Amino acid sequence: MSRASCVLSVSCSGLLIASSLFIFGPFDIYLANINEYSLPLEALLINLLGFFVLCLGVSICAAIVVPSALRSVFISFVFVIAIAVYLQGNMLFISYGHLDGTDIDFTKFTARNWIELPVWAGLILAGIVFHKKVSQQATFISIVIILIVSASCIVRYIERSDEFNAKLPLSDAGVDNTLFELSPTFNVIHILLDQLQSDVAFNILADKSFQRDVDDFVFYKENIGAFPVTQFSLPALLSGQAYDNTSPMREFIDNAMENDAYYKELHRQGYAIDLLTQKNFLPSNFCKDGRVICEDSISPLDSSLADSKRVAYKLADYSLFRYALI
Template structure:
């Protein structure tokens, strides 16, 4: 009995090191350094981390305590080696595979990472087996020291993590598809849907244009920003972010000062927001009707296994990806589907959106209704074909076009359902990309517009231009007829002003109503381009390059570089 107790005492720090590294430190560090990516609070996930940690410790401690002395020594040594290897892999051997945003990883380009990992892992395991007495002698003390090191690291990460408002709220979807028989204002965002892709599609097949009865296609449109983080507040407020204050502080200010959601709510509209990315919104009950304070409920079954909360499984996928040696990462990534969270994804979220809309939408004799829906649209991963069927598409223009066609079919189903409900005519509808697809190998097909590119060697890279060219379609109240095409120089920042104008509200938003802007008008517009260097968790955005556009937005000759807006913070050097 005394010998068993001694085995438990000596092995406990080692099993705790394994459990802590894999189920506490790993997920916690990823969470706090990417806190804006997750909709849930740390307290919601911590109990599951604690459960997995304790299960791991108890399981391996019991196994080790039953081993014979010679095997016990080797068991402790090997377990410590595995724990140490996991820690080194996740803390030191951090290979750069590019953004894990759904794009394919060319594993063959990184095979040398695998050689390094394999040599290191095999060498450490070999040493642990053949020098087990030496390793076992120091394993407990080293385990405690490394656990303390991890605790300090987590504490620093927690202290530096942003504290966004949306963590304490939920976006209630109980009235997600309830529309007003009186009047509706609807913004449907198809993320990264580039305007020349839309033009190319309707040129080739007129059926796609026929979906948009009463709409005007503003093909000479311009985005405000290259990515959703700043683009969404720009759409809903018309305000440009300039890196002079932290972006979450800016988001709070502009949503509470004068945003379309807040102003409409103050004017007795029901305002429902359904963002793709929560931290693009300021979650506050003054801003929207469906923002509710989060109430944590006790659950008999861990939430991690609930199909409604895939993000928690995704956190563990990221942990496994970070801590696994190179040749195992491929199986964790699972061809963009991920090892654990992929088990929950029976259907694409955009397909689930339209199925729910068709099956559960309704109308009510109600006050005016504002809906903001943000879908994945033409953004990575490219896994939906033109029939809204799952298909892994190549990340090139043809693959993007196929997914874009699928999104247009989805939009057609959405609009048909509004007609079935009898609310189409009394709705002001915007169907837009929040920006173009500049980060993808897409290019800009200027010829689709009938224009010719006059600049032989454009000084503005086509990727930058593409990012600034969103699809932009608008249907005013009671508008009918075939899709019109306008070359009026509009911007996504005009949406707030357009809504106020169409509702005869006197709220002074930036920009102009798109219906007041004439074709051929000489109007200067702004676009700010930036790339995420590493993550979204800095207080400021990376340095943003301003471009001034005068003329047709697709043409390089219309673009001129302006000022640069650098973040008011010191950023760490990239590794």
């Protein structure tokens, strides 16, 4: 077998592995938890491109240097690994429940080892024993699987395009100047200092240079968020409802903010309400019904990009966990 044929076959199998780990896997996880993400899918996947290229590049480099006598065996080996990875992430994976950072009791899932290990071992053994026949079909089968899964992803993306299109783009767009128009008679300005310790804020505001600017403000230093993340703390603060994980996140936010938020009473009393925050912190239709003016918070582009990398790497971590043989 020529080196070019070996590189082609291994490239197709390597492409299946890289796509499973860094495209198809993250896509499935994102789609299943789409309400948990505020950033668009493409902004996350672009951050995984380097890992995708690295995975594919390693397989191609190995195919280039493998001795000619072992090319057929190597092609078959990489192919069966690609098949095993695909099966692991799509047919053999198991649900561990809500991944909330707590330790997983793997002793409850020991029975799965009696299925996964024989499947992996059987595929590898069959690939080595029948390497001549397997290596001849590796390229075709890899391409077929990639095309089928890609088509499936495209169809599912189109079916839920409204949800995908609703995600916030990466931008540093400012806000409408009308947001800063105040009433000549009476105004209430409520500022939440997210991720800023109260004692630090107190020391800053105690500076004499700030006294005139904050003279009419009341600083509540004895406070604590209901949750370590903003998205759940806001409903608790504005509505008094605490998230207990009995309903999907988006459903909880919609119900709490639509039905119990205190600003509804302010609206009934004739107040014009402006909210400056990320729109994914608010109910789905909140900014479309004319009750309030909503603006995305002002943040530098670099901050948004850094956040997209963090979320993307976490998404890749979940994908690798899903495809791993544990």
